[in-house]
Amino acid sequence: MGRWSRFNVASIAIGFAFLYLPIVLLVVYSFNESRLVTVWTGFSTKWYGTLLTNQALLDAAWVTLRVGVLSASAATVLGTLAALSLSRYSEFRGRTLFSGMIYAPLVMPEVITGLSMLLLFVAVGLDRGFWTVTLAHTTFTMCFVAVVVQSRLQSFDRSIEEAAMDLGATPVATFFQVTLPVILPAVLSGWVLAFTLSLDDLVIASFASGPGATTLPMRIYSQVRLGVTPEINAICTILIGIVACGVLIAALVTRRRELQRQRDERAAFAEGMSRAINPPPAAAGG
Amino acid sequence: MKSLGIFRRSFAPWADPNAKPFISFRNVTKRFGDFTAVDNLSLDIYTREFFALLGGSGCGKSTLLRMLAGFEQPTSGEIMLDGQSLSGIPPYRRPVNMMFQSYALFPHMSVEKNIAFGLKQDGMPKTEIAERVAQMLKLVKLEAFAARKPHQLSGGQRQRVALARSLAKRPKVLLLDEPLGALDKKLREETQFELMDLQYELGLTFVVVTHDQEEAMTMSDRIAVMSHGRVIQVATPAEIYEAPNSRFVAEFIGDVNMIEGKVALEDGRSILRTAEGISVALPETLAEGQSVALAVRPEKLKVSRQQPEGAGVHAMRGEIWDIAYFGDMTVFHVKLPSGKIVKASSLNATRGVEDPFGYDEQIWVSFEPQAGIVLKG
Amino acid sequence: MQRAISAVTRRLVILIPYGWLLFFFLIPFLIVLRISMSTSAVAMPPYTPVFDWSEGWARIRSALSELSFDNYVWLAGDPLYLNAYLSSLWIALVSTALTLLIAYPMAYGMAKAPTTLRPTLVMLVILPFWTSFLIRVYAWIGILKPEGLFNQFLLSMGVIREPLIILNTNWAIYIGIVYCYLPFMVLPLYSALEKMDHSLTEAALDLGCTPIQAFWRVTFPLSLPGVIAGCLLVFIPAVGEFVIPDLLGGSETLMIGRTLWNEFNGNRDWPVSSAVAVVLLLLLVVPIMLFQTAQARAERAEREGR
Numbered sequence: 020m021g022r023w024s025r026f027n028v029a030s031i032a033i034g035f036a037f038l039y040l041p042i043v044l045l046v047v048y049s050f051n052e053s054r055l056v057t058v059w060t061g062f063s064t065k066w067y068g069t070l071l072t073n074q075a076l077l078d079a080a081w082v083t084l085r086v087g088v089l090s091a092s093a094a095t096v097l098g099t100l101a102a103l104s105l106s107r108y109s110e111f112r113g114r115t116l117f118s119g120m121i122y123a124p125l126v127m128p129e130v131i132t133g134l135s136m137l138l139l140f141v142a143v144g145l146d147r148g149f150w151t152v153t154l155a156h157t158t159f160t161m162c163f164v165a166v167v168v169q170s171r172l173q174s175f176d177r178s179i180e181e182a183a184m185d186l187g188a189t190p191v192a193t194f195f196q197v198t199l200p201v202i203l204p205a206v207l208s209g210w211v212l213a214f215t216l217s218l219d220d221l222v223i224a225s226f227a228s229g230p231g232a233t234t235l236p237m238r239i240y241s242q243v244r245l246g247v248t249p250e251i252n253a254i255c256t257i258l259i260g261i262v263a264c265g266v267l268i269a270a271l272v273t274r275r276r277e278l279q280r281q282r283d284e285r286a287a288f289a290e291g292m293s294r295a296i297n298p299p300p301a302a303a304g305g
Numbered sequence: 306m307k308s309l310g311i312f313r314r315s316f317a318p319w320a321d322p323n324a325k326p327f328i329s330f331r332n333v334t335k336r337f338g339d340f341t342a343v344d345n346l347s348l349d350i351y352t353r354e355f356f357a358l359l360g361g362s363g364c365g366k367s368t369l370l371r372m373l374a375g376f377e378q379p380t381s382g383e384i385m386l387d388g389q390s391l392s393g394i395p396p397y398r399r400p401v402n403m404m405f406q407s408y409a410l411f412p413h414m415s416v417e418k419n420i421a422f423g424l425k426q427d428g429m430p431k432t433e434i435a436e437r438v439a440q441m442l443k444l445v446k447l448e449a450f451a452a453r454k455p456h457q458l459s460g461g462q463r464q465r466v467a468l469a470r471s472l473a474k475r476p477k478v479l480l481l482d483e484p485l486g487a488l489d490k491k492l493r494e495e496t497q498f499e500l501m502d503l504q505y506e507l508g509l510t511f512v513v514v515t516h517d518q519e520e521a522m523t524m525s526d527r528i529a530v531m532s533h534g535r536v537i538q539v540a541t542p543a544e545i546y547e548a549p550n551s552r553f554v555a556e557f558i559g560d561v562n563m564i565e566g567k568v569a570l571e572d573g574r575s576i577l578r579t580a581e582g583i584s585v586a587l588p589e590t591l592a593e594g595q596s597v598a599l600a601v602r603p604e605k606l607k608v609s610r611q612q613p614e615g616a617g618v619h620a621m622r623g624e625i626w627d628i629a630y631f632g633d634m635t636v637f638h639v640k641l642p643s644g645k646i647v648k649a650s651s652l653n654a655t656r657g658v659e660d661p662f663g664y665d666e667q668i669w670v671s672f673e674p675q676a677g678i679v680l681k682g
Numbered sequence: 683m684q685r686a687i688s689a690v691t692r693r694l695v696i697l698i699p700y701g702w703l704l705f706f707f708l709i710p711f712l713i714v715l716r717i718s719m720s721t722s723a724v725a726m727p728p729y730t731p732v733f734d735w736s737e738g739w740a741r742i743r744s745a746l747s748e749l750s751f752d753n754y755v756w757l758a759g760d761p762l763y764l765n766a767y768l769s770s771l772w773i774a775l776v777s778t779a780l781t782l783l784i785a786y787p788m789a790y791g792m793a794k795a796p797t798t799l800r801p802t803l804v805m806l807v808i809l810p811f812w813t814s815f816l817i818r819v820y821a822w823i824g825i826l827k828p829e830g831l832f833n834q835f836l837l838s839m840g841v842i843r844e845p846l847i848i849l850n851t852n853w854a855i856y857i858g859i860v861y862c863y864l865p866f867m868v869l870p871l872y873s874a875l876e877k878m879d880h881s882l883t884e885a886a887l888d889l890g891c892t893p894i895q896a897f898w899r900v901t902f903p904l905s906l907p908g909v910i911a912g913c914l915l916v917f918i919p920a921v922g923e924f925v926i927p928d929l930l931g932g933s934e935t936l937m938i939g940r941t942l943w944n945e946f947n948g949n950r951d952w953p954v955s956s957a958v959a960v961v962l963l964l965l966l967v968v969p970i971m972l973f974q975t976a977q978a979r980a981e982r983a984e985r986e987g988r
Contacts, residue, residue, distance in 0.1 A: 111696055154706065185396050187423050
């Protein structure tokens with residue numbers, strides 16, 4: 020292994036400082052007593068209190084949450100199907116177009132996606148509102164789910180599906196009893212990703228939404244345009260807190276599972292070794 | 306076939322013209338695009354047989370097994386099982402089970418659940434499933450590991466779970482794809498015998514795919530040596546070794562010296578004459594001048610300082626070129642006057658040898674008249 | 683029978699997501715294309731439809747002859763749009779270069795970190811991505827303002843006497859883009875560097891390269907796929923970026939995403955904004971195709987690797 024030089028450590032430290040300092044400052048100043056965000060006058064949580072009375076904001080949060088859960092769930096189903104067709108059926112008509120449509124939204128400028136969605140809804144005569152935002156979010160997030168699930172399927176041992184069929188499971192039974200449980204972690208993280216992207220999106224939602232369906236980012240954006248206020252810092256801090264907790268829990272769970280797995284594997288290996296050196300009488304016969 | 310004692314066996318349904326084959330491949334061809342994996346192949350396998358498909362990678366042996374399991378469909382031809390055609394029957398409706406090379410254990414299920422999987426698919430009552438699973442665990446001596454997940458097992462234990470799972474449904478035929486490939490050498494040798502015992506006790510038909518000739522020789526009743534999608538020879542291990550039907554089989558199985566020669570006529574009979582001045586009578590009449598080889602296994606070549614005597618013994622002068630000591634035996638590489646190098650092995654039956662052969666020593670190599678196999682083409 | 687069922691399942695598995703994407707992704711683009719060729723009107727929707735879906739082929743054929751490129755001609759004639767496109771490309775280019783400059787040493791350091799530490803470092807890079815984009819951009823307003831934290835810090839250190847004007851300049855946009863897209867650059871670089879065999883560098887050193895030569899002749903060329911993927915992942919969305927120039931940039935900063943937004947929401951000129959979008963997409967076709975082929979190659983390599 021190469022040495023971890025001082026230069027390496029420094030570049031990582033600077034990089035992370037750059038990544039985290041703005042967020043830390045934002046959180047810190049949400050507890051500032053002064054209305055002037057950048058002058059520290061003392062610790063206070065009063066801005067959090069005022070949030071609770073802001074009905075428009077609470078409504079927006081509720082809309083965002085519903086859109087997020089619905090679109091993430093639909094996107095997970097669609098994205099998983101897309102990933103399955105891409106990794107399982109190597110040849111079908113229009114596969115290139117299909118994989119193009121999966122990868123393009125990942126890098127497509129949001130203004131274009133948003134505009135085209137809006138024009139579609141107008142063309143088919145769908146009134147813009149809650150459902151159009153949900154449809155738009157489903158469409159662009161399903162591509163992210165597809166990519167996440169597909170990368171799991173890439174390393175999936177197909178022979179376990181064959182084993183299931185060999186043991187009498189029909190293709191449908193095989194999918195639900197073997198394939199899905201094994202790729203479930205990827206499917207779930209796809210859902211979380213889709214949900215986060217939906218919570219996060221401003222541009223596409225602004226295009227696809229109509230009266231009565233203002234999402235939280237839209238509400239925050241219209242306030243941010245008026246200037247930096249401690250209330251916005253407070254909302255942001257809450258959102259960051261929620262995300263941080265979620266990610267932390269997920270990380271701890273996977274880490275613990277990973278550690279457990281490693282311990283198990285080491286134990287099994289040691290057992291195998293001792294058996295190879297010292298075969299028990301039952302196995303040594305023959 | 307020459308009636309040598311070693312070829313006689315009590316279990317030999319293939320030699321019985323009235324025996325009905327249990328599995329039969331009839332003119333089976335499988336193409337993947339331009340590539341022909343299996344080429345117009347016909348083969349019969351009998352009940353209770355331990356049958357090995359042996360060959361290098363890409364010879365079509367795995368494709369043959371996968372067609373039997375139902376994962377691939379033949380491009381043409383038919384596969385029969387117990388008198389019924391298997392065409393169009395999906396893998397989950399076939400009375401055969403397979404043990405996968407990677408074991409393909411379900412990572413999210415315990416050992417117990419893995420073994421019960423196939424039984425559950427058949428809708429077997431719960432109590433019966435539990436009973437059968439217990440029986441299987443006992444069979445593979447894994448009772449203590451029932452609740453473990455596959456990643457908590459060693460390689461050898463995983464192999465046993467895979468075996469138990471594929472046997473749980475009591476299939477008519479068990480297909481084994483490189484069953485011992487992932488095990489280390491020592492474990493592999495033990496497990497070979499366990500598999501043989503199991504097959505004999507359960508009275509099942511085993512079809513095993515392997516690239517390991519020792520494995521095939523040790524375990525199976527018959528071996529099909531395959532190359533480029535065709536079966537080159539089907540015979541018992543002893544026949545394959547002692548009476549290969551072609552250069553390919555002779556060279557593929559074990560070590561062999563190919564002594565090249567041409568057909569000559571002597572007193573109206575065909576004989577083989579080699580560059581080393583050896584003449585061997587041929588069993589059949591061949592065209593004069595045709596190239597023919599005499600295959601002699603290294604252990605059938607004898608190295609000596611004196612010219613050997615005896616009726617019909619073939620002897621050649623040579624020089625010891627290289628000595629490879631293996632412990633149980635020593636292999637001498639002997640350079641013949643023609644420049645050809647042959648291998649002769651001798652068993653080290655005693656500890657230490659008085660006055661052993663040295664490098665560059667001029668010696669004789671010889672073999673008995675019956676030791677060579679004449680191979681055409 | 684069984685075969686037929688599995689064929690039907692197979693078809694459904696492909697058709698459901700395929701159909702969805704066709705309807706919600708591809709057809710919308712065709713609509714954008716169509717509307718970009720119609721003329722604007724003061725109505726709802728504010729454009730004259732080029733053709734009615736209901737009137738059959740004859741109507742469509744006559745409608746096709748009515749398609750106009752007027753909007754495109756107008757775009758080409760107006761320096762505002764031309765400048766917006768050029769400055770978007772320029773800003774995206776500069777930001778991508780800056781991102782690479784910061785991300786490479788970081789990814790390199792991560793790839794050299796002790797193996798036990800690496801997953802944590804990767805998680806720390808991804809973590810900010812989970813927090814809202816909007817929040818991350820917003821955080822910089824408070825820092826970069828003339829009376830903001832950055833200027834306060836520099837003033838108190840005595841480095842400057844007067845506050846620097848950063849907010850509402852291109853520099854603020856560069857900082858915003860680098861900040862928001864840094865993870866997109868670091869991760870592909872890291873995965874390219876991490877799987878590199880360290881003995882390659884050792885071999886180069888053994889054969890007489892200095893460490894710096896070894897880096898430029900061995901490490902860097904081998905990390906190029908990661909560099910390309912990372913640059914495309916930053917460049918493409920940066921060209922059409924809206925939130926960052928809108929919140930951090932000045933009123934005179936022209937970026938095409940913002941121009942499109944204003945054209946659409948402010949002027950309500952749908953045909954022109956569609957034309958703007960079509961041209962933007964045309965500009966991005968080459969980088970997007972590059973990205974697609976890079977993805978396809980990675981996918982293939984992955985598949986053949988096992």
